Amino acid sequence: MALLEVQNLVIDIPTDAGVLHAVSGISFSLERGETLAIVGESGSGKSLTSLALMDLLPRRAQRKADRIAFDGTDLQSISASGMRKLRGNRMAMIFQEPMTSLNPSYTIGNQLMEALTCHRRVPAKEARDRAIHLLEKVGITAADKRMGQYPHQLSGGLRQRVMIAMALMCGPDLIIADEPTTALDVTIQAQILHLIADLQKEFGMAVILITHDLGVVARVADKVGVMYAGRLVETGSARDVFKDPRHPYTRGLLECIPVPGRTQPGMPLGAIRGQVPNLIGKLEGCAFRNRCDFAAGECAGTIPLAAPTPAHDVRCVRLPALEATA
Incomplete structure (x- = not known):
């Protein structure tokens, strides 16, 4: 049995302009001792996902899911006092900015x-x-x-x-690290990441690492979930996602990273054109299609989850066209 199971998690936030669909039906699981990295641009729903697991969402946010289970315990039906016994005890969180998290x-x-x-x-x-x-x-x-x-x-x-x-x-079974290196300089970032990895091995914890830095992910993660506009668009082992990225958004993120020995000084890096779409109101089709070089008419319809290889899932209907350019 997986330590953490999340099936079809939805987070909606009512606003004056309409309902903001912050997270739209994401699913993943995590085994004991594993590291899952959830990556994506700011505003993609990464931090809200972590807060939903800890039941720390803003008061107006509405959480729904087919299943959210921690070590067999249903986190949707557990009482507030029961959640307090888990939170900080068996489930712990490292917040993004320690100066505002410490009293x-x-x-x-x-x-x-x-x-x-x-x-x-x-x-x-x-x-x-x-x-x-x-x-x-x-x-x-x-x-x-x-x-x-x-x-x-x-x-x-x-x-x-x-x-x-x-x-x-309290020696937790699960630690959620929400961009734990954002406010730190590069040398300290590396120290913190190595520290988390070493402590995980020593204590046998599972870790969910929330980040927008794919360079970080490559060094520490077992599994990767690439998140865009509230959806997981690609999931798989770190090896599969980095060696053979299938979703155009994942490819775009990787092309933004300089590669030692391959990226020459002065050589322009890749960039993803456009902006993240407005998540207020009904969303149809692929949210990335307006920024995607491979978009076609079919991208405006339902986007099923495809599995090009075992344990490597991609939410894209243009996989044949992408494979031709791999």
């Missing part, structure tokens, strides 16, 4: 210890020892001293490491 009024130590004392009812000394141990584990020196500091006294990289330590406090 500026409490010390790092208080915030780390709170998760363990709430979920496990352990003595304060045991919680403190666990917090110091994890701060050291994520590469923070003088951890005992850091426990008494406030978030504003730490750099962005240190705050992100604190968020990772906080997510690990």
Whole structure:
């Protein structure tokens, strides 16, 4: 049995202009110890998907699905108190911007210890020892001293490491990392990603990595889901998606990345023309067709999910034309 199963997840948000279809029927699963990377442009629905799994959506957002199950537990029928017992305990999240996720009024130590004392009812000394141990584990020196500091006294990289330590406090089965390196410089980004990968191997956790950086995905993911305008347009193993991308959007994203040894200095990178469509109102056909060089009349109709190879799914009706240019 998969650790996490999501079938036909839909997220709608009522607005004054109409209903915003933020996520439109996505499905995926995740095994223990696996890393699933969900990639796509800003506004594609990646972060809302992660918030839906944690039941942290904005109040007006409406979540529906055929099934959302965590280790056999139906997350749609579970009570609010039952969800609180899972959230932060067996399911944890590393948020995008640690400065707004950490409480500026409490010390790092208080915030780390709170998760363990709430979920496990352990003595304060045991919680403190666990917090110091994890701060050291994520590469923070003088951890005992850091426990008494406030978030504003730490750099962005240190705050992100604190968020990772906080997510690990209860030894969760699943960690959702929502663009955990967005606010960091390149060298710190690499350190954080290696850290998450090393901790995953050590603790045997499953990881969902939300990102727009395909370079990140290539290094750490087992499976990849490419998301566009609220839909997963291509899913498969990282090897399949990078070696043989089938959807024109996936190809466009990969062409935007410079390749060492192949991309010469001054050589123009690829670009995807146009803009992401408005997701308010009824959406028909392929949402990418107005930006796609392979679009045809059939792209305005129903777009079934095709499987060109086992465990590699693509939502595109123009696969024959794309294969001819592979």
